[in-house]
Amino acid sequence: MTFPKIRGSGIRSMRPMSWLVSGVLVAAVAFAPAAVSGQAAKAQKAAPKADVALVAGATYIGEETCLGCHENKKGSGGLHTKAADAHTPAGGKGCESCHGPGSKHADDPEKVKPMQFNKVSASEASAACTSCHTSGEHAFWANSKHDARSVSCSSCHSIHSPKGANQLKEASQTKLCASCHQQIVNKITRFNHMPVREDKLACSSCHNIHGSPNVKMLRAGTNVDESCVSCHQEKRGPYLWEHAPVANSCVTCHDPHGSSNDRMLVAKAPYICQRCHVTSRHPPTIYDAFVQKTSTNANKITGRSCMNCHQQIHGSNSPNGKALLR
Ligand code: HEC
Ligand code: HEC
Ligand code: HEC
Ligand code: HEC
Ligand code: HEC
Ligand code: HEC
Ligand code: HEC
Ligand code: HEC
Ligand code: HEC
Ligand code: HEC
Incomplete structure (x- = not known):
């Protein structure tokens, strides 16, 4: 139901006859990229549980089949693997909730690949996640500073080999932030600092990393003062x-x-x-x-x-x- 995208490997695997047909499709994609992404975004909003359809014509084959060849991807842990919850990937389409339907890949693994997170654009990678994570903490993800600067969900989270809580790529939040915001993180080692080092506060106490309607992605207040006095009320x-x-x-x-x-x-x-x-x-x-x-x-x-x-x-x-x- 989402707009079918043609992947490079998909094209290579096609027989010459289908080139004519797909040529038209390719031209449509090439000449109207803005319209396409606009449509995709709309489809996402209207149906948050949209399928991640990346390989044209592929169908769902189920997690067991994937695991037949990718045994080492089993049990990546965390809440995603809670099959009892129908909202999780494990309770739904399994691997294919994120990687898209895999029948064509299973038929010819060398030539057709399902969604490869390290090969697609940041927004495509994030779209695989925001098909489910749209509300609450994540409501303001779209066009947040991170989204706008091509930092994707998988820049910070690893699904298969996380090192920290919340499936983070690093053992701690500060280590993760330091990989891009070294100068800010250095400040918490100064003589006087917010008690982040002492674990009384985290970067995410003040910032909503996933986006917020406030300046500097602050959690509280539309300006800096309101953010400060949300904790230091006596200064209000x-x-x-x-x-x-x-x-x-x-x-x-x-x-x-x-x-x-x-x-x-x-x-x-x-x-x-x-x-x-x-x-x-x-x-x-x-x-x-x-x-x-x-x-x-x-x-x-x-x-x-x-x-x-x-x-x-x-x-x-x-x-x-x-x-x-x-
Ligand atoms: C018949 C065996 C087989 C099945 C079934 C299979 N795969 Fe694969 N898959 C492979 C092989 C082999 C490769 C590596 C191909 C290569 O290196 O060119 C691969 C590659 C991949 C990649 C890309 C890896 C990378 O390095 O970027 C992903 C992602 C993937 N598979 C996911 C899946 C998912 C999800 C399913 C189930 C829908 C699935 N596979 C089913 C054999 C299989
Ligand atoms: C099929 C829906 C679905 C998709 C797709 C999905 N998630 Fe989730 N995710 C969930 C559900 C449901 C939970 C459990 C949330 C809860 O109980 O609040 C969850 C939990 C999480 C958690 C917390 C994990 C933990 O163990 O504490 C993280 C982090 C997360 N998802 C990141 C991602 C990222 C990154 C992607 C994209 C690569 C993604 N999710 C794709 C449904 C999904
Ligand atoms: C919640 C979304 C999600 C689910 C569910 C998921 N993957 Fe992935 N997969 C990713 C992301 C994101 C990456 C990029 C690397 C990472 O984050 O660890 C990835 C990477 C991969 C790779 C590329 C090799 C690598 O290690 O980077 C393979 C192969 C793969 N997944 C197979 C599977 C299989 C098989 C399943 C089902 C058992 C599965 N994935 C379930 C999101 C998901
Ligand atoms: C810049 C790094 C970064 C990016 C980008 C990022 N996250 Fe997170 N995420 C974190 C950190 C740090 C935490 C733990 C602190 C917190 O709860 O805010 C977290 C927590 C979570 C949680 C568990 C807590 C909750 O909010 O329910 C989920 C689910 C999640 N992220 C999903 C996502 C999704 C989906 C995306 C992409 C749309 C994404 N994240 C992008 C760093 C990031
Ligand atoms: C006590 C609340 C608080 C905590 C904790 C906090 N920040 Fe901030 N942060 C702010 C405020 C307020 C601003 C806006 C400052 C300004 O406008 O001059 C800001 C600005 C930023 C900026 C933007 C800087 C710029 O020049 O635009 C980054 C990046 C940042 N913080 C990262 C972090 C990281 C990483 C951590 C964790 C080590 C963290 N913050 C912890 C309150 C906080
Ligand atoms: C993969 C790199 C990367 C990681 C990891 C990362 N950020 Fe960022 N962050 C960016 C980029 C790029 C910007 C945009 C900077 C700009 O526009 O000047 C940004 C901007 C910000 C801003 C400023 C928002 C604004 O409105 O000006 C804050 C606050 C912030 N990040 C907090 C965090 C926190 C907290 C963490 C750790 C959980 C984190 N970031 C991890 C790349 C990253
Ligand atoms: C960013 C500029 C700025 C800084 C920094 C600043 N002030 Fe002020 N201060 C002002 C302004 C503006 C007024 C109002 C002056 C007026 O009404 O004529 C003021 C008013 C005052 C007054 C009351 C003056 C009166 O006429 O009633 C005192 C006392 C004062 N400041 C002391 C301090 C002290 C002590 C510090 C250092 C901790 C300080 N200020 C830092 C800008 C500043
Ligand atoms: C999420 C809650 C929170 C927010 C938001 C917050 N603070 Fe704090 N602040 C704390 C805590 C906790 C301490 C440590 C108090 C202690 O150790 O007794 C602290 C301590 C301080 C101190 C004293 C440091 C010292 O040497 O004693 C100053 C000054 C301060 N904050 C200023 C600010 C400013 C300015 C802002 C807005 C940019 C801000 N705070 C936002 C929670 C917060
Ligand atoms: C004009 C400069 C100035 C501004 C602006 C300012 N402060 Fe302060 N703040 C100080 C000074 C100076 C001290 C140290 C006072 C002392 O040594 O008695 C201090 C101390 C503090 C402390 C720790 C001691 C205490 O009184 O609890 C907190 C917390 C604090 N400020 C919060 C804030 C907040 C929140 C705001 C914004 C609403 C703010 N400050 C704006 C100058 C300022
Ligand atoms: C020994 C006590 C004392 C110290 C220390 C002190 N002040 Fe004052 N200051 C006063 C008194 C008393 C007044 C009020 C005078 C009046 O009401 O006419 C005053 C008034 C002011 C005013 C308002 C009147 C004016 O002169 O414009 C400012 C501004 C001011 N002080 C700034 C400072 C700054 C900056 C410092 C530190 C460099 C400082 N004060 C240190 C006692 C002090």
Whole structure:
């Protein structure tokens, strides 16, 4: 019922007579690729349980037949092999839920191949999975940053030889992310970091890796602040006296992945403050630090620095809290 696609190996296996017929089909595919993928996508939406039909004219032969030749693919483990659940591949079409109907392949394994995940495009590979995984966590997969950049389900998951939970290709989530986002993952080893290393949080606590309607694939909130205060509720406000940058974005001052400064600040105090407050009355400038010992400003750069006095840095609810002192 899905649009039949002609694979290279399929063409090679055809007898000359069928070239004429298929030539027309090939031309149609070649000249209207956009329309074809559009149709395929629509078919997918309308019938989420659509068959993965890749080899034209092939029919389903059942898992037992596949295993007759591919014994080593048996029992790949995980929820997919739970035959009692009719929604799983094992409870349904078996191998062919993902690889497509295999009769022609079984007839001539050398020439006709069913779906080969390492040979098709990322979107074709993912389509084999999104024929079932369309809702919940996966509802926003289509056109998510990962999908858009040709990262497919099987870039992160391995069905036959997973190394970690959730059929991940790597032993842990952070190891997996590090294979592409090394710089971000490095940050969690910094002196101050989100407790990802300690297993209190995972990358997926804040991000929905499978796509989200929010910025940076964040799970909560349409902006960064809303994401932060979904856990740090006490920073939500509203405050009688707001501190402008806090209401604007937490990441102006904090690095959400980790930093070498206290409280994951993007710069040390007082510099973090002086990025903006260089012209105000009393804060010492960077240069005043040289005269720290004699300067009456010394108290502004020792200890918790500016926060010695400006304790309510995120905002104050005290009637006298204009200067964020209490
Ligand atoms: C008659 C034996 C036989 C049967 C039945 C069979 N296969 Fe195969 N299959 C092979 C052989 C042999 C190859 C390797 C062909 C080659 O290397 O050119 C192969 C290759 C494949 C490949 C490609 C492997 C790669 O390296 O990319 C996939 C995927 C596959 N089979 C899946 C299936 C599925 C799914 C079924 C059941 C629908 C099935 N096979 C049934 C013999 C069989
Ligand atoms: C025929 C439908 C179907 C297809 C096709 C399918 N899945 Fe699943 N998958 C399921 C069901 C059902 C579950 C169990 C989910 C549950 O109980 O919430 C599952 C579970 C999973 C899990 C969790 C596994 C575990 O053991 O914890 C992962 C990861 C997953 N699928 C990835 C994929 C990927 C990647 C593909 C494509 C290569 C894919 N699935 C194709 C139906 C399918
Ligand atoms: C849930 C989807 C799914 C099911 C069910 C499934 N496969 Fe696969 N298969 C894949 C994906 C994805 C790959 C790419 C490699 C990987 O993820 O491990 C693959 C790779 C393969 C390969 C290529 C060789 C390799 O190791 O990469 C063969 C052969 C194969 N599968 C055969 C089978 C057979 C036989 C069955 C049934 C017993 C089966 N598959 C069931 C998704 C599936
Ligand atoms: C960038 C890596 C990555 C990609 C791409 C990816 N996943 Fe995942 N997936 C993960 C990680 C990490 C987890 C475990 C953490 C979590 O639950 O979010 C997971 C969990 C899952 C689970 C089990 C938990 C759940 O959501 O129910 C399923 C099923 C799943 N993925 C299916 C898919 C499918 C289908 C695709 C493609 C449409 C896909 N994944 C693409 C990394 C990825
Ligand atoms: C505490 C929540 C949180 C955790 C945990 C977290 N992130 Fe993020 N991540 C964010 C926020 C917020 C942003 C947006 C930052 C911005 O806009 O400057 C972001 C941005 C990103 C970006 C995009 C960077 C860019 O420059 O656009 C990537 C990639 C990323 N995170 C990967 C990861 C990985 C990998 C992990 C796990 C090691 C992880 N994140 C853990 C909150 C988090
Ligand atoms: C196979 C490579 C690959 C893997 C593995 C991978 N990503 Fe990505 N990720 C990408 C690419 C490519 C982008 C797009 C970057 C861009 O557009 O600048 C991206 C973007 C992101 C973004 C930014 C989204 C945005 O809106 O800007 C986040 C957040 C993210 N990934 C989180 C993760 C997490 C968490 C993991 C681990 C579970 C992970 N990624 C694993 C390749 C990968
Ligand atoms: C999923 C929940 C969650 C989200 C979302 C979250 N955090 Fe956290 N945050 C935590 C946890 C848990 C800790 C560790 C608390 C502890 O160890 O007592 C923490 C600690 C912190 C710390 C203190 C670090 C230290 O040195 O004590 C800062 C600062 C922080 N988060 C800022 C942010 C910012 C900014 C955001 C948004 C980008 C954010 N958090 C989003 C859960 C979250
Ligand atoms: C103007 C810079 C700035 C902005 C913007 C900012 N913070 Fe902070 N944050 C700080 C400083 C400075 C500290 C250290 C306070 C101290 O040492 O007393 C801190 C400490 C924290 C802490 C740990 C200590 C505590 O008070 O619990 C958390 C959690 C935190 N911030 C969350 C957030 C969240 C969530 C946002 C966004 C709503 C945010 N911050 C925006 C400067 C900022
Ligand atoms: C991104 C720029 C930025 C950063 C960084 C920043 N502030 Fe502010 N701050 C502002 C703005 C804008 C206002 C509002 C000024 C106004 O209303 O005139 C403000 C207001 C204040 C006020 C109240 C001023 C008044 O007139 O009532 C204090 C006190 C203050 N900031 C202290 C700090 C401290 C301490 C830090 C370092 C932790 C800091 N700020 C970091 C931009 C910043
Ligand atoms: C010893 C206590 C103390 C320290 C340390 C301190 N402040 Fe203040 N700050 C005050 C007091 C008190 C006021 C209120 C003055 C007023 O209400 O007239 C104030 C007012 C401010 C204001 C608003 C008025 C103005 O001057 O524009 C800003 C901005 C400010 N401080 C920034 C900082 C920064 C940045 C630092 C760190 C470099 C810092 N303060 C360190 C006590 C302190």
